[in-house]
Amino acid sequence: MFLAVSVLIALTAAVFCLRQGRRSAAWRAGLLSGCAPRLEAPRLGRDRAGFATLDGSHDSLPVAVRLIPEALVHRRLPQLWLSVSLRCRLPTGATLDVLRRPAGAEFYAPADLPLRLDTPAGWPADTLVRGTPEAEALLRRAEPILAKILADPRVKEVLVTPRGLRLVVQAAQGARGAYLLTRGSRFDLDGVAPALLDETLAGLHRLARALSHNPDEIDHVRAA
Template sequence: MVTGALVVIVVAVVVLSILHRRSQRADAADRARLFERVVPLVQDARLTCDGGGYPVLTGRLAGHPVTLRAIVDAVTLRKLPVLWVELVVHRALEVEGTVNVLLRPLGTEFFSPDAGFAHELAPPPGLPRPVRVACASAYRAPSAEVLAGLLAPATELCGDPATKELSVGRGGLRVVLRVAEGDQASYRSVRRAVFDHPRVDPDAVLRAVAVLDATGDRVSAGEVRS
C-alpha cells in the first residue's frame, strides 16, 4: 500500500509539472501577442523581449522612431494589477528640460520619472484633477502661458481615464496608457498579475501618436518655447 501511495504521489507530481509547463508556455505565447494589432501600423517593426515576458516594439510611426513597452503595475496595495503600455516618440525638441504630467498620482508609480522632478507647476486650465505637473528645477520651468500652449494639444488625451502620464522633453515625447486590469480571482487568491489576453488597441496608439506629434510640431515650429 505504501508503494502504491508513493506511485500515485509521483504520478501526480509529474502531471502537475507537465500542466504547469504547458500553462507557462501558453502564457508566454499570449504575452508575445500584446502588440499584434499594432505591428501592421509600424514601419520597420521589430519585436524584442524585455525580460519580463512581454515584447518591446520599435519602428517608425508618422515619420518618427517609436518605442512601445509593457509595464506591469502590481505594487499598489488594495488595487488590482494594471497593465500599462509606455509609448515614446523619439524626436529632438528645443525645450529647456522635461515637463512631466502625472495624472491621478498615488506615489507608487515606480515607472514614472515624477519623483525626479522637484519643481511643481500650476496645472493649466483643462487638465483633469488630481494631477501633478512638474519639471526638474525652477530655472527650467516654462511660464504659465508657455505651459498652457505646450500642453494644449494633449488636453483631451489627458482627460481620457486610460491616460496615466505624459512627458515632453529634449529627446521626444512619452505617454503611458492603460491596457488592462488584472484578473480579480487570481490576484486575490495567489497574488498573481494575470490579464485576460490583453492586446494594445491600435486606434489608441494612433490617437496618442497624433497628439504627441501635434505637441512636438508646435515646439518645432516655434509656437511654444519652454
C-alpha cells in the first residue's frame, strides 16, 4: 500500500512538472506575439532558452528584438530586458556604450571597450560610459538625444556602433513573493506591450537621425 501511494505521488508530481514546463515554454515563446504587427515582414522565433525572438524592419531598416532574462543579482529583483537593435550605417568609426545601474551581470554589454569616459553633467549618477578611441567625439554629438533617452528610468543600455544602434529597456520585474520564497524568477507578464516596442523604436530612430549626416537618407546594413 505504501509503495502504491508513493508511486502515485511521484506520477502526480511528474505530470504536474510536465504541465508546468509546457506552460512555461508556451509563455516564453509567446511574449513578443503582440509586437509582431509593429514591424514590416515580421518573423517570430525562439532563442536557445525558448524566449521569443522577433525580426523584421521598421521604416525600411532591419530590426532585431530579443528578450534577456537577467541572472539573479544580490539585493535586486530579477529583471526581464527588452533588447531592440536597429541596423543602419552611421558616420562614425567609434563604439559607445552607455550602461545604467551596472551590477556586473550585464553579459550582453560589450566587455572589451578600452576607454571609460566621464559621465556628462546632468546624467544619472549611476551611468557608466565606455567606448573605443574617438568615442568622446561621438558622445559629444549624441549627448543631447542620449540625455532624453536616459530620462526614462526603464532604460538599461544604449549602444552606438558604426553598424547600428541597440537600446535595452526593462520589460518586467520579477514577482517579489516568488523571489523571496524560492529565489526564482517569475514575471507577472502575459506579453511585451506593443507600446513599449513603439517607444523604443522611436528613440532609436531619433538617435539615428541625430547622428546621421543626412537624416533623410539612413542606409541600412545588410545582416551578416
